[in-house]
Amino acid sequence: MINFLKDWSINIAIIAIFITILEIIIPKGSLKGYINVIIGLILIIVLINPFINLISNNIDIEKEVFANVNSYNEENSVVKESFKELQKDQIIKTYKEKVKKNIISLVESESKYKVENINITINLNENEKDFGKLMKLKLTLNKHREKNRSNIKIEDVEVNISETFNNKNYKLTNDKKILNILSDNLNIDSNNILIYINQ
Amino acid sequence: MEILQIVGIGLIATVLSVILRQEKPEFALQVSVVTGIIIFLFVITKLTYVVQVLNNLAERVDIDFIYFSTILKVIGIAYIAEFGAQISKDAGEGAIAAKIELAGKILILVLSIPILIALLDLIIKIMP
Numbered sequence: 184m185i186n187f188l189k190d191w192s193i194n195i196a197i198i199a200i201f202i203t204i205l206e207i208i209i210p211k212g213s214l215k216g217y218i219n220v221i222i223g224l225i226l227i228i229v230l231i232n233p234f235i236n237l238i239s240n241n242i243d244i245e246k247e248v249f250a251n252v253n254s255y256n257e258e259n260s261v262v263k264e265s266f267k268e269l270q271k272d273q274i275i276k277t278y279k280e281k282v283k284k285n286i287i288s289l290v291e292s293e294s295k296y297k298v299e300n301i302n303i304t305i306n307l308n309e310n311e312k313d314f315g316k317l318m319k320l321k322l323t324l325n326k327h328r329e330k331n332r333s334n335i336k337i338e339d340v341e342v343n344i345s346e347t348f349n350n351k352n353y354k355l356t357n358d359k360k361i362l363n364i365l366s367d368n369l370n371i372d373s374n375n376i377l378i379y380i381n382q
Numbered sequence: 383m384e385i386l387q388i389v390g391i392g393l394i395a396t397v398l399s400v401i402l403r404q405e406k407p408e409f410a411l412q413v414s415v416v417t418g419i420i421i422f423l424f425v426i427t428k429l430t431y432v433v434q435v436l437n438n439l440a441e442r443v444d445i446d447f448i449y450f451s452t453i454l455k456v457i458g459i460a461y462i463a464e465f466g467a468q469i470s471k472d473a474g475e476g477a478i479a480a481k482i483e484l485a486g487k488i489l490i491l492v493l494s495i496p497i498l499i500a501l502l503d504l505i506i507k508i509m510p
Contacts, residue, residue, distance in 0.1 A: 193442075197442050197443045201440065209460060212483075214459075214460040214486055214487065215460075217460075221456055221490070225449045225497065228497070229443060231504075235504065250500075
């Protein structure tokens with residue numbers, strides 16, 4: 184009990200000094216009254232805060248203030264909603280590009296193939312736990328690495344992968360080495376990786 | 383001895399302004415605006431020390447940082463609004479000065495509303 188009183192009186196003393204300094208630095212004019220109101224509110228909060236803690240542990244005034252600040256901000260943020268969507272799209276796009284680049288550098292450094300085309304499917308359901316996880320990966324590799332080195336092509340991501348490669352030049356490969364490297368590094372099941380090789 | 387510099391700048395500007403006011407009143411206004419900004423910049427760095435002390439005090443008390451930042455924002459708004467209003471008044475535009483002060487009051491009110499509402503909620507909750 185004596186500690187409680189001690190803390191409380193120290194708080195009051197410090198807030199008194201605090202307010203005195205504030206009184207010196209606030210500009211004198213018509214706005215002074217408004218500032219005094221806010222200072223008074225804060226003084227009340229500091230005075231009754233220990234009693235609130237004493238009476239009930241459930242009430243948290245700081246949370247209350249934050250809730251009020253947030254509700255004010257939320258009202259303001261309706262316009263920002265469209266910006267948020269835009270930002271989310273951009274983030275997903277950047278993420279996909281990074282993943283693709285990562286895969287390309289991985290494949291090209293670990294094998295003798297050159298990446299011709301790359302197609303990834305990413306879990307875009309925000310509510311799920313593994314949001315952003317790589318679901319499927321379809322790679323087209325070229326055996327002749329040195330040829331047409333310059334025209335690497337990154338196609339847009341398609342969620343639907345049901346289409347099949349009809350071109351006879353492309354052959355599905357079971358190269359364990361590449362599959363293992365990819366599944367280890369990207370945390371994706373090797374059954375979900377399809378690799379075609381351009382003969 | 384910053385006070386000598388500031389007083390020197392102030393006196394020179396005052397003399398210039400008085401001389402210019404008879405010839406070209408619009409330049410006199412500009413002189414007073416620039417002088418105000420220079421003096422403000424001189425002391426604004428000193429003010430950081432005061433703010434630091436206040437910060438230390440605020441950390442020692444149990445009050446949360448949000449109150450402190452609110453107070454600082456309010457003081458900043460008050461200073462800037464006051465500054466602008468004075469300049470407008472000097473130029474003889476009392477109406478614009480009043481509008482600037484009105485804007486300052488509204489912004490201060492908006493900042494203080496979360497604290498006010500929180501206090502009210504709190505008092506209602508304490509009631510048995």
